[in-house]
Amino acid sequence: MRVQDYRIHLIGGRTLHVREECNGPVESFLHHRFWRCKPDDVLEVGSPETSRAFIPARNILYISTGESFEE
Secondary structure: OEEEEEEEEEOOOOEEEEEEEOOOOHHHOHHHHHHHOOOOOEEEEEOOOOOEEEEEHHHEEEEEEEEEEEO
16 A cells, blocks of 8 residues: 655644555545645545544645655
C-alpha cells in the first residue's frame, strides 16, 4: 500500500499532519479533492477505519505534500 504524507496549513497558523493511502484514481487524492472544493464545502480527511476529520475548506490556506512511501 502506498501512503502519502500531507501538511494542511490552516488560516491562523496551525498545521495538521495527515497520512492517506494513494491507491486508486488520482482524483481521489487529498490535494485533488481540495482543488475541487468550493469555499462552503467541507474537506474530509482520514478513513472510517482509522479516524476522520472534517475541515471547512474556507479555513485551509494550502496543502503541501510530504514523503510518499510503501507501507
